[in-house]
Amino acid sequence: MPPIIEVEDLHKRFGETQALDGVTLAVDEGTVLGLLGPNGAGKTTAVRVLATLILADSGRAVVDGHDVHQRPDLVRPVIGLTGQYAAVDEKLTGAENLHMVGRLLGMPRRVAERRADELLERFSLSDAGDRQVGTYSGGMRRRVDLAVSLVGRPRVLFLDEPTTGLDPASRLELWGITRELVGDGTTVLLTTQYLDEADELADRIVVIDHGRVIEEGTADELKDRTGGRTLQVTLGDADQLDDASRRLDGFGDDAISVDRDKVTLRVAVGTDTELAARAVAELASAGIVVEDFHLDRPSLDDVFLALTGHAPTGAAPEEPAP
Amino acid sequence: MTDLRLPTHASPDSYQRPTGLRAVVHDGRIVAWRNLVQLTRTPGLIIFTLIQPVMFVVLFNYVFGGAIGAALPPGISYAQFLIPGVMVQALVFGSSTTSVGLADDLQKGIVDRFRSLPIARSAVLAGRITADTVRLAVVAFVIVTVGMLVGFRFEGGLLLGIVMVFVAVAFGSAMCWVQANIGLLVPNVETAQTAGFVWLFPVVFISSVFTPVQTMPTWLQVVARNNPVTLVANLQRALSLGEPPAGSTWASMATPVALWIVGLVAVFAPLAVRSYRKV
Ligand SMILES: Nc1ncnc2c1ncn2[C@@H]1O[C@H](COP(=O)(O)OP(=O)(O)OP(=O)(O)O)[C@@H](O)[C@H]1O
Ligand SMILES: [Mg+2]
Numbered sequence: 001m002p003p004i005i006e007v008e009d010l011h012k013r014f015g016e017t018q019a020l021d022g023v024t025l026a027v028d029e030g031t032v033l034g035l036l037g038p039n040g041a042g043k044t045t046a047v048r049v050l051a052t053l054i055l056a057d058s059g060r061a062v063v064d065g066h067d068v069h070q071r072p073d074l075v076r077p078v079i080g081l082t083g084q085y086a087a088v089d090e091k092l093t094g095a096e097n098l099h100m101v102g103r104l105l106g107m108p109r110r111v112a113e114r115r116a117d118e119l120l121e122r123f124s125l126s127d128a129g130d131r132q133v134g135t136y137s138g139g140m141r142r143r144v145d146l147a148v149s150l151v152g153r154p155r156v157l158f159l160d161e162p163t164t165g166l167d168p169a170s171r172l173e174l175w176g177i178t179r180e181l182v183g184d185g186t187t188v189l190l191t192t193q194y195l196d197e198a199d200e201l202a203d204r205i206v207v208i209d210h211g212r213v214i215e216e217g218t219a220d221e222l223k224d225r226t227g228g229r230t231l232q233v234t235l236g237d238a239d240q241l242d243d244a245s246r247r248l249d250g251f252g253d254d255a256i257s258v259d260r261d262k263v264t265l266r267v268a269v270g271t272d273t274e275l276a277a278r279a280v281a282e283l284a285s286a287g288i289v290v291e292d293f294h295l296d297r298p299s300l301d302d303v304f305l306a307l308t309g310h311a312p313t314g315a316a317p318e319e320p321a322p
Numbered sequence: 323m324t325d326l327r328l329p330t331h332a333s334p335d336s337y338q339r340p341t342g343l344r345a346v347v348h349d350g351r352i353v354a355w356r357n358l359v360q361l362t363r364t365p366g367l368i369i370f371t372l373i374q375p376v377m378f379v380v381l382f383n384y385v386f387g388g389a390i391g392a393a394l395p396p397g398i399s400y401a402q403f404l405i406p407g408v409m410v411q412a413l414v415f416g417s418s419t420t421s422v423g424l425a426d427d428l429q430k431g432i433v434d435r436f437r438s439l440p441i442a443r444s445a446v447l448a449g450r451i452t453a454d455t456v457r458l459a460v461v462a463f464v465i466v467t468v469g470m471l472v473g474f475r476f477e478g479g480l481l482l483g484i485v486m487v488f489v490a491v492a493f494g495s496a497m498c499w500v501q502a503n504i505g506l507l508v509p510n511v512e513t514a515q516t517a518g519f520v521w522l523f524p525v526v527f528i529s530s531v532f533t534p535v536q537t538m539p540t541w542l543q544v545v546a547r548n549n550p551v552t553l554v555a556n557l558q559r560a561l562s563l564g565e566p567p568a569g570s571t572w573a574s575m576a577t578p579v580a581l582w583i584v585g586l587v588a589v590f591a592p593l594a595v596r597s598y599r600k601v
Contacts, residue, residue, distance in 0.1 A: 048434075051434075051438045052437070052438060053434055053437055053438060073440065076438060076439060076440035077440040079438065080438075081434070081435070081438040083431050083434055083435070085430075085431050086431070087430060087431030087432050087434055087435040088432075088435075089356065089360065089432060090430075091359065091360040091363045091364065092356065092359060092360070096356075096359070100352060100355075100356055101435075101439065103352050104349055104352055104353075104436075104439055104441050105337075105339065105439065105440070105441075106337045106338055106339035106340065106348075107337045108337060111337055132363065148435070149435075152439075
């Protein structure tokens with residue numbers, strides 16, 4: 001089966017800014033693609049092209065077999081879009097926002113009402129359904145915005161930074177909903193600056209920066225590719241730290257870091273897991289009390305830093321494009 | 323658990339979108355409803371919409387009435403002269419909510435939402451302008467009512483009076499299409515508030531709205547006489563008096579107004595739809 005989203009060599013320029021500089025990616029039906037990148041990487045631009053909102057300068061984008069440039073009318077019934085900033089009418093109630101979209105999609109009044117109730121309930125908004133969205137909290141707004149994009153039961157859902165600005169509980173809830181949608185067979189293209197989010201939700205991750213794909217693969221592949229693992233050993237006796245550090249010296253690529261408070265040593269061992277095993281054995285045979293040890297994969301933050309040369313969310317956010 | 327997505331084959335509710343022109347009407351009605359609901363929930367805008375014309379009627383009638391009344395043809399009270407003018411003025415200025423409203427929808431991403439839905443391309447504009455036209459009709463009604471209180475009358479009967487209001491509302495509605503273009507081109511609401519408003523001052527004031535054109539310097543009279551606002555105001559006055567002024571006929575007064583209204587819509591509606599597709 002061909003991928004449900006196919007993007008090939010997409011270019012888009014805004015004045016001086018090359019927002020997309022040859023993006024190619026594909027998403028299989030029923031999977032989640034995490035489009036990961038720092039501010040200004042081109043994530044929103046890519047989503048806007050796929051959601052038929054803007055035309056790319058060159059390249060091809062196909063959703064469900066239809067070219068977004070040639071047949072946007074056939075793409076729109078298939079997709080749902082939850083933009084980076086909640087796009088709900090603040091003067092309407094949550095229920096009215098949902099109802100309006102249902103009616104626009106051609107639902108008869110009663111069907112649209114039923115669908116609105118259904119979604120409000122699913123998104124724990126039933127009590128707030130009759131309140132104007134202007135009175136909602138940020139998290140509620142996000143939820144109603146996502147609900148609105150699901151009214152037509154889209155098969156492909158674009159989520160542009162769905163959890164930016166949410167508290168941890170709301171994030172978890174949104175993650176749960178996303179998983180549920182995917183469980184039902186929805187294909188999700190999710191953009192995010194949060195690595196844990198991509199790690200958590202995405203089947204595959206495409207990392208972009210300056211409008212270009214710089215890496216792609218599963219979270220595990222990315223972590224493997226960009227670096228080795230770290231052996232972390234916690235000792236039972238703080239007095240043995242120096243001795244242990246000396247003995248581990250031969251195993252690591254870099255310097256060994258010692259955390260005296262936690263009585264822990266960390267040493268980078270590359271991708272060679274056997275080396276790590278031998279290191280721990282060496283300590284044990286020298287009579288050093290090893291209380292705990294494990295092999296850490298690099299976090300996606302490390303990956304990100306290695307790939308882009310800058311930290312994922314450290315940069316000051318740019319002005320949102322008008 | 324609720325099924326959140328569309329089963330590929332059998333959807334739980336089957337429904338179909340209308341097609342062609344019926345789609346535009348269907349979608350436009352829903353968007354118009356949304357905009358009217360929005361309006362009724364913005365008390366500030368309602369008050370402004372209603373108070374502003376009342377202020378104009380009362381202030382102009384009592385402050386300028388004495389001075390300007392003297393320059394009017396005998397037998398015509400200033401209220402009779404003023405009300406049609408205030409009405410065009412209020413409706414022309416009132417058209418600026420179209421640009422502000424659209425800019426607001428754009429900035430808040432609402433336009434993106436609509437554009438990502440499989441709905442008629444012109445529906446968002448048509449719906450907004452329908453709603454704005456309803457609002458303009460309310461303003462016109464308020465002005466007539468307040469006008470009656472200060473001595474304005476439909477001298478030619480109710481039917482011509484209704485035509486008079488209709489003409490003003492139609493012109494205001496045509497101006498909304500001009501404003502739609504502004505709303506779609508400016509980068510934000512603040513700019514729309516200025517860009518949709520400032521140019522209306524010369525358009526409204528270099529006209530016969532508040533003062534007879536003869537009182538202006540000659541060079542300005544040329545502009546004022548050909549200003550569509552003057553043409554509309556003069557037609558309205560004739561309709562409220564029940565007869566065209568000496569030297570004019572209904573046809574000679576109504577034709578240019580009709581051409582302006584049709585022309586503005588014919589030029590600016592397609593332009594607006596084109597910008598809407600592209601924003
Ligand atoms: N309409 C526009 N006009 C001008 N420049 C734009 C426009 N839209 C995007 N850009 C520029 O294109 C680049 C990519 O923007 P985009 O919004 O796609 O980034 P992003 O990855 O979504 O970033 P963020 O994480 O901040 O949302 C940025 O430099 C941005 O300033
Ligand atoms: Mg973005």
